Amino acid sequence: MLSTENIPSASTLFATYASMTASLMLFRSMANDFLPEPVRNYACFAFRYFFKPRSKELTLVIEDSNGIARNQIFEAAEVYLSAKIGPSIERLKICKTPNEKVITIRLEKNEQIIDSFRGVQLRWRFALVEAADGKGNSHSMRPEKRLFELTFHQTHKDMVLNSYLPHVIELAKDMKDKTRVLKMYTLHRVPDYDAIRWDSVKLEHPATFDTLAMEPDLKATIMEDLDRFVRRKEFYKRVGRAWKRGYLLYGPPGTGKSSLVAAMANYLKFDVFDLQLGNVTRDSDLRTLLLSTGNRSILVIEDIDCSVDLPDRRNGNENNADAQQSKAAGAAVRKNKTDFAGGKGQHMLTLSGLLNFIDGLWSSCGDERIIVFTTNHKERLDPALLRPGRMDMHIHMSYCGPYGFRLLAANYLGITDGEHKLVAEIETLLKTISITPAQVAEQFMKSEDADVALAALIKLLKAKERNGSGDVDGDEDEINLDEVAILESKKLKTEDQTQDKGKETAAGPIRRRRKRSSGRIRKSKN
Ligand SMILES: Nc1ncnc2c1ncn2[C@@H]1O[C@H](COP(=O)(O)OP(=O)(O)OP(=O)(O)O)[C@@H](O)[C@H]1O
Numbered sequence: 001m002l003s004t005e006n007i008p009s010a011s012t013l014f015a016t017y018a019s020m021t022a023s024l025m026l027f028r029s030m031a032n033d034f035l036p037e038p039v040r041n042y043a044c045f046a047f048r049y050f051f052k053p054r055s056k057e058l059t060l061v062i063e064d065s066n067g068i069a070r071n072q073i074f075e076a077a078e079v080y081l082s083a084k085i086g087p088s089i090e091r092l093k094i095c096k097t098p099n100e101k102v103i104t105i106r107l108e109k110n111e112q113i114i115d116s117f118r119g120v121q122l123r124w125r126f127a128l129v130e131a132a133d134g135k136g137n138s139h140s141m142r143p144e145k146r147l148f149e150l151t152f153h154q155t156h157k158d159m160v161l162n163s164y165l166p167h168v169i170e171l172a173k174d175m176k177d178k179t180r181v182l183k184m185y186t187l188h189r190v191p192d193y194d195a196i197r198w199d200s201v202k203l204e205h206p207a208t209f210d211t212l213a214m215e216p217d218l219k220a221t222i223m224e225d226l227d228r229f230v231r232r233k234e235f236y237k238r239v240g241r242a243w244k245r246g247y248l249l250y251g252p253p254g255t256g257k258s259s260l261v262a263a264m265a266n267y268l269k270f271d272v273f274d275l276q277l278g279n280v281t282r283d284s285d286l287r288t289l290l291l292s293t294g295n296r297s298i299l300v301i302e303d304i305d306c307s308v309d310l311p312d313r314r315n316g317n318e319n320n321a322d323a324q325q326s327k328a329a330g331a332a333v334r335k336n337k338t339d340f341a342g343g344k345g346q347h348m349l350t351l352s353g354l355l356n357f358i359d360g361l362w363s364s365c366g367d368e369r370i371i372v373f374t375t376n377h378k379e380r381l382d383p384a385l386l387r388p389g390r391m392d393m394h395i396h397m398s399y400c401g402p403y404g405f406r407l408l409a410a411n412y413l414g415i416t417d418g419e420h421k422l423v424a425e426i427e428t429l430l431k432t433i434s435i436t437p438a439q440v441a442e443q444f445m446k447s448e449d450a451d452v453a454l455a456a457l458i459k460l461l462k463a464k465e466r467n468g469s470g471d472v473d474g475d476e477d478e479i480n481l482d483e484v485a486i487l488e489s490k491k492l493k494t495e496d497q498t499q500d501k502g503k504e505t506a507a508g509p510i511r512r513r514r515k516r517s518s519g520r521i522r523k524s525k526n
Pocket residue numbers: 211212213214251252253254255256257258259260375376397437438439441515
């Protein structure tokens with residue numbers, strides 16, 4: 001039987017509680033009076049430290065930026081985790097801008113994801129915290145900081161830092177590349193500010209190495225070269241070279257130089273910056289433009305022989321003061337039309353200036369840069385451009401050979417392994433007659449019926465054979481396409497010649513117009 005004698009009464013309990021509370025309050029007010037604040041804070045900290053339950057977990061806090069630059073780990077985690085979303089997630093943020101191919105999915109505040117790597121469990125949590133200074137993140141202009149918390153057992157700290165996070169970064173890069181929308185930047189003049197800047201559009205050029213008709217060995221060499229370039233970051237650093245590579249593409253019009261640039265961009269997932277030198281009049285503009293090109297990009301200068309001319313070649317005047325000056329400097333000088341007419345000379349762009357800038361300052365302030373020059377006339381190029389070490393690879397884009405023809409026939413007409421009665425005849429003709437891939441493609445566009453398309457190609461090849469135009473350049477070839485083309489091109493040529501008479505000193509723009517007119521004939525038939 002329980003005795004009630006040993007149980008304290010309610011009044012005793014209340015009295016004890018009241019006296020303890022009074023003692024504590026007395027103690028606290030004495031501590032406040034006699035102990036200085038730093039000592040009190042330290043005592044509180046020590047109390048909490050010794051009596052807090054020990055956690056075996058470690059949490060890494062990954063903020064979206066360090067205040068100035070973006071945090072690469074944060075960005076990688078966002079992408080990586082979007083592929084790890086499981087059924088336990090209740091809220092997600094989704095978004096798609098007009099330029100994006102797919103919907104982006106991101107975690108909402110406080111959502112967690114459990115990941116595992118080499119048998120280790122890792123917990124990710126996305127959080128939004130108000131910035132202590134109330135200003136938030138200046139980089140993203142947000143009032144709060146976005147961060148990920150990555151929690152795991154303390155013993156795995158080294159593995160997470162040295163293996164798991166690099167793995168997340170690498171995987172995220174691959175994922176981003178797959179969905180990346182390539183951009184094509186072209187020059188845009190802002191008249192009010194007399195300035196010129198890059199404007200971007202989505203690069204949707206369908207050319208790839210699979211659709212490009214060129215000799216297989218050359219194609220493989222280019223692809224290998226590109227692969228080697230992108231994976232040799234450390235090598236470039238070690239040997240003290242800027243991580244850039246230059247290609248000179250030369251060959252007749254319609255042999256696929258521009259298509260090759262697009263194929264390179266699609267292959268590497270690099271943006272393209274199309275630098276139309278004709279629109280740039282000042283060296284200072286050029287420098288600003290070059291400095292604002294991004295990493296992982298291809299800078300293209302098309303038709304370099306038309307864009308940058310030697311003045312003595314252009315106007316045939318050896319005594320011209322500018323020509324003398326540029327010769328002395330070993331430079332090719334291009335001036336805009338008004339300079340020639342008015343002789344003001346202040347808007348001057350030099351090829352050597354461009355090349356030095358590309359070789360020097362520009363190339364050292366970015367990574368993974370490719371520069372491509374294209375030309376129809378390699379022999380007209382300034383020796384400064386061809387100097388060893390300037391352009392790493394000279395690629396000759398040539399007329400259509402049997403391999404190129406078969407590839408086009410397969411892509412356009414679905415003729416695989418040359419299984420068509422007319423293929424052998426065409427291949428024989430191709431041995432002696434030069435025809436560009438663009439012209440072959442044009443014939444193949446005429447009909448979906450392989451018989452009709454191949455017959456049209458044979459007709460064109462035979463017409464070329466009759467005219468003895470097997471080895472003339474592409475501009476002349478256009479005249480042989482068909483009667484409409486003949487009439488149209490004659491008309492355009494007459495127009496050109498009339499205009500050219502008045503502008504004998506501006507050889508560059510004249511060459512450009514001729515090229516464009518032949519392009520127009522091609523387009524009108526498609
Ligand atoms: N090698 C090729 N493989 C597949 N298609 C090609 C090839 N070359 C040209 N073409 C076709 O011809 C069109 C024009 O080619 P592209 O503009 O690449 O020639 P280009 O060499 O740059 O000519 P230009 O010297 O006039 O700039 C392309 O859009 C493509 O359809």
